[in-house]
Amino acid sequence: MFMDDRKDKDGLSVDEPQVSRDEESGGSDAHFSYHEGRKIFENSSKHVAVDQEDLSSSGFLPQPHHPTMMGANGNGQGQGKKNRTLSSNARHTLPDAPLSKAEIVNKITDDSVRDKTPLYKMGMLSDDASQQILEDPSPELVDLYTKVQECRDLRTKYQSLSLQYNSQNPKNSQDWEIYPPPPKPSYNAETKTVIAVTNKPDAEVFDFNECEIPGEDTEWDFGTNDDDSYYVHKPGKEDEILANIPSLRDYYKDLEKMVGISSDGPAKSFAFRRLQYLEARWNLYYLLNEYQETSVSKRNPHRDFYNVRKVDTHVHHSACMNQKHLLRFIKYKLRHCKDEKVIFRDGKVLTLDEVFRSLNLSGYDLSIDTLDMHAHKDTFHRFDKFNLKYNPIGESRLREIFLKTNNYINGSYLAEITQQVLSDLENSKYQNCEYRISVYGRSLDEWDKLASWVIDNKVISHNVRWLIQIPRLYDIYKKTDTVKTFQDICTNIFQPLFEVTKNPKSHPKLHVFLQRVIGFDSVDDESKVDRRFHRKYPKPSLWDSPQNPPYSYYLYYLYSNMASLNQWRAKRGFNTLVLRPHCGEAGDPEHLVSAYLLSQSISHGILLRKVPFVQYLYFLDQVGIAMSPLSNNALFLTYDKNPFPHYFKRGLNVSLSTDDPLQFSYTREPLIEEYSVAAQIYKLSNVDMCELARNSVLQSGWEAQIKKHWIGKDYELPGVEGNDVGKTNVPNIRINYRYDTLATELELVNHFANFNKD
Ligand SMILES: [Zn+2]
Numbered sequence: 001m002f003m004d005d006r007k008d009k010d011g012l013s014v015d016e017p018q019v020s021r022d023e024e025s026g027g028s029d030a031h032f033s034y035h036e037g038r039k040i041f042e043n044s045s046k047h048v049a050v051d052q053e054d055l056s057s058s059g060f061l062p063q064p065h066h067p068t069m070m071g072a073n074g075n076g077q078g079q080g081k082k083n084r085t086l087s088s089n090a091r092h093t094l095p096d097a098p099l100s101k102a103e104i105v106n107k108i109t110d111d112s113v114r115d116k117t118p119l120y121k122m123g124m125l126s127d128d129a130s131q132q133i134l135e136d137p138s139p140e141l142v143d144l145y146t147k148v149q150e151c152r153d154l155r156t157k158y159q160s161l162s163l164q165y166n167s168q169n170p171k172n173s174q175d176w177e178i179y180p181p182p183p184k185p186s187y188n189a190e191t192k193t194v195i196a197v198t199n200k201p202d203a204e205v206f207d208f209n210e211c212e213i214p215g216e217d218t219e220w221d222f223g224t225n226d227d228d229s230y231y232v233h234k235p236g237k238e239d240e241i242l243a244n245i246p247s248l249r250d251y252y253k254d255l256e257k258m259v260g261i262s263s264d265g266p267a268k269s270f271a272f273r274r275l276q277y278l279e280a281r282w283n284l285y286y287l288l289n290e291y292q293e294t295s296v297s298k299r300n301p302h303r304d305f306y307n308v309r310k311v312d313t314h315v316h317h318s319a320c321m322n323q324k325h326l327l328r329f330i331k332y333k334l335r336h337c338k339d340e341k342v343i344f345r346d347g348k349v350l351t352l353d354e355v356f357r358s359l360n361l362s363g364y365d366l367s368i369d370t371l372d373m374h375a376h377k378d379t380f381h382r383f384d385k386f387n388l389k390y391n392p393i394g395e396s397r398l399r400e401i402f403l404k405t406n407n408y409i410n411g412s413y414l415a416e417i418t419q420q421v422l423s424d425l426e427n428s429k430y431q432n433c434e435y436r437i438s439v440y441g442r443s444l445d446e447w448d449k450l451a452s453w454v455i456d457n458k459v460i461s462h463n464v465r466w467l468i469q470i471p472r473l474y475d476i477y478k479k480t481d482t483v484k485t486f487q488d489i490c491t492n493i494f495q496p497l498f499e500v501t502k503n504p505k506s507h508p509k510l511h512v513f514l515q516r517v518i519g520f521d522s523v524d525d526e527s528k529v530d531r532r533f534h535r536k537y538p539k540p541s542l543w544d545s546p547q548n549p550p551y552s553y554y555l556y557y558l559y560s561n562m563a564s565l566n567q568w569r570a571k572r573g574f575n576t577l578v579l580r581p582h583c584g585e586a587g588d589p590e591h592l593v594s595a596y597l598l599s600q601s602i603s604h605g606i607l608l609r610k611v612p613f614v615q616y617l618y619f620l621d622q623v624g625i626a627m628s629p630l631s632n633n634a635l636f637l638t639y640d641k642n643p644f645p646h647y648f649k650r651g652l653n654v655s656l657s658t659d660d661p662l663q664f665s666y667t668r669e670p671l672i673e674e675y676s677v678a679a680q681i682y683k684l685s686n687v688d689m690c691e692l693a694r695n696s697v698l699q700s701g702w703e704a705q706i707k708k709h710w711i712g713k714d715y716e717l718p719g720v721e722g723n724d725v726g727k728t729n730v731p732n733i734r735i736n737y738r739y740d741t742l743a744t745e746l747e748l749v750n751h752f753a754n755f756n757k758d
Pocket residue numbers: 001002314316582603659660
C-alpha cells in the first residue's frame with residue numbers, strides 16, 4: 001500500500017472516488033477472470049506495441065537451471081525417446097490431461113486399448129503401469145508443459161540479463177565488505193554458551209570519512225538508446241555496448257505471448273488442478289507428519305519463533321512507527337521545541353506553536369483519536385481515503401513537518417523519530433526491516449538530498465536496508481507542469497545513478513547510501529484503470545499526453561534502466577539492484593505477468609488467486625511474495641478471504657510483512673502482530689511461523705554473509721543441505737517436503753516439455 005503527495009503538495013484534488021474493480025462481489029467464477037482479459041484483447045480495445053505476426057519468433061537463451069534448484073530438474077533431459085523414465089516421486093504425481101476428440105474416438109475403436117487392465121493413478125503406481133502412461137503421454141499434456149517451459153525461459157532471460165539473481169550480485173560474494181561491520185554474535189552454537197560482547201549501534205560507529213569512494217571509470221560511458229533507456233557504451237563509440245537489454249517492442253511481444261498462454265482455457269484448468277493437487281498433497285503431508293515436526297522443534301535447544309531472524313519484507317518508511325510513538329513524539333516537540341521554525345506556508349515561515357494555533361489545537365487535545373491515522377473501516381476499496389490517512393489529524397502540514405525527508409527542517413524530525421524506531425529494532429535484535437523511501441522523479445537533486453538525509457543524520461542500522469519506491473504519478477506532475485514528458489521522470493530518477501556509477505566521487509554520499517539500497521519498488525493505486533489510447537506506445541521522450549502510462553510501461557522503464565545500470569555496477573564491483581514492485585494488490589491481473597518477467601519478487605500478489613496459470617509459474621520459479629493480510633483487510637480484501645493460507649500450503653514462496661504499521665497496527669511490534677493474527681486466524685503452527693520467517697530472510701536483500709549468520713552457512717544450497725535447524729528452527733522434514741514437492745513438479749515440466757525434442 002502506498003500514499004502519495006497528490007493532495008498536500010500541489011493542492012490538486014485528484015481523489016475522485018474510485019469504485020475499485022475488485023472482484024470480491026462476484027467471486028463465484030473467481031479463477032477465470034482471464035476470459036474477460038482475453039475478450040478485451042480480441043476486441044482490440046487493447047493494442048500492444050507489436051504486430052501480431054511477430055509473435056511466433058523469439059530468441060531464447062539456453063535453458064538454465066533454476067538457481068535454487070540446481071540439479072533437481074535434470075532427469076528428463078537428453079534421453080532418447082525409448083526408455084524414458086521419471087523418478088518414483090514424479091511417477092506418483094503424474095498429471096491428468098484431457099484427450100482430444102480424435103484421440104478419444106481412436107481409443108474407443110482400438111480393441112487392444114479396451115482390453116487392457118484399466119489403469120488409474122492414485123499415488124503409488126506399479127512401475128510397468130506408470131511406464132505405460134509415460135511412454136504415451138497425450139499431446140495436450142506435452143503442449144501444456146511446453147507452454148509452462150516457454151514462460152519460464154522468458155523469465156530467466158529477463159532476470160539473468162538484469163543480474164537479478166542473488167548469485168550475480170557482487171555484494172553476495174565472500175569478500176564483500178559491510179561497513180559498519182555487522183554486530184558480533186553473542187551466542188556460540190558449538191559450545192552452546194553466551195559470549196559477552198558489546199555491540200555499539202551502527203549510528204555511533206558509522207563515520208562517512210571512513211568510507212572509501214572509488215574514482216572515475218574512463219572505460220565506459222552512458223547515453224540513451226532508441227527506446228530512451230539509458231545504456232552503457234564505450235566513450236565515443238555508441239555501438240560498442242556493455243549489454244543488450246530487450247527493447248520495449250520485444251518486451252510487449254513477450255508480454256503478449258505470456259498473456260495469451262495464461263488466458264488459454266486448457267492451460268488455466270491444468271494449472272488450477274495442479275495447484276489443487278499441491279494443496280491436497282500438503283494436507284496429506286500435514287496429517288501424517290505434524291507430530292513428528294513439532295517434536296523436532298521441541299528437541300531443538302535455544303531456538304523458538306521469537307529468536308529466529310525475521311525480516312519485514314515490505315514496510316513504507318514514512319509509516320514505520322506506530323501511532324502511539326508518533327503521538328508521543330509530536331507532543332514532545334510541542335513541549336520542547338515550540339518556537340522552532342518548521343514550515344513555509346502561505347508566504348511565511350511558521351513555528352511549531354504557530355502551526356498548532358492555526359489548527360486550533362493544543363498538545364493536550366492530541367490523542368490517537370484526533371490523530372485519526374488508523375485505516376480499518378472507512379478505507380475499504382477507497383485508496384484515495386487511505387492516502388489521506390497519512391496526514392495526522394487530516395492535516396497535510398503535519399505530514400509535511402513530521403513525515404517528510406525533504407522539507408523546511410531538512411527532515412530532521414523524521415530522522416529523529418526514525419532513530420528511535422531503529423534503536424527499538426536493534427534492541428529487539430531478531431527483527432529487521434526493508435524500508436521503502438520515495439524518489440519521485442520531479443527533479444535531478446532528489447537522490448542527493450535523500451542520500452544526505454540518510455548519511456548526515458546517520459539513519460543507518462544493521463537491522464535496516466532500503467528500497468526506493470517510485471510512485472506512478474506522471475499524470476499529476478504533468479498537470480502541474482513539473483515535467484514535460486515521461487522522459488523527464490526517467491532522467492531525474494536514473495541520470496544521477498549512472499553518474500555516480502561512472503564516478504562515485506561526483507556524488508559521494510549517494511555512493512555510500514546506495515550500498516544500503518536493495519532495489520526499486522513501484523507504488524500507487526493499482527486499481528486505477530490502465531487506459532490504452534495508442535496503437536503503439538510512444539517512447540518516453542514522446543510521451544507528453546496528460547494520461548498516465550500503464551503499469552506495464554512503468555515497470556519496463558524501471559527494468560530497462562536498472563538492467564544497464566546493474567551491468568555497469570557489477571563490472572565495477574558495486575552492489576547491483578533488484579526490482580520488487582507492489583503488484584497484484586488490485587486492478588488488472590496482467591500486472592502479475594509483467595512482474596513475473598521483470599521483477600525479482602513482488603509485494604501483495606493477492607490477485608494471483610484469479611490467474612491459476614500465473615500462480616503456478618510463481619510457484620515453479622519460487623518468486624518471492626511479501627504478503628500483508630492486515631493491510632489487504634483494510635483496503636481490498638477481507639482477512640478471511642485472503643489467499644495467503646492457500647499459497648502457503650501449495651508451497652509458494654510467501655512471507656508476512658506489515659506494509660504500514662502507522663495505519664494498520666495496534667502494538668509496538670507490528671511484525672509480531674502480523675504473524676500472530678495470521679497464526680490465530682489461519683491456525684499456523686510454530687513450525688509454519690518459523691518457515692515463514694526463514695522465507696522472509698531468503699527473500700530479503702541482505703548480504704549473503706549476513707544471511708549465513710542468520711539462517712546457516714550453507715543456506716544457498718537446495719533442500720535439507722541448506723537448512724540449519726539450530727538457526728532456523730524449521731525441521732528438516734519440512735524442508736525436505738518442500739524440496740521434493742518442487743523438484744518433482746520441475747521434473748515433470750522438464751520431462752514433458754522436452755518429450756518431442758530429441
Ligand atoms: Zn505497500
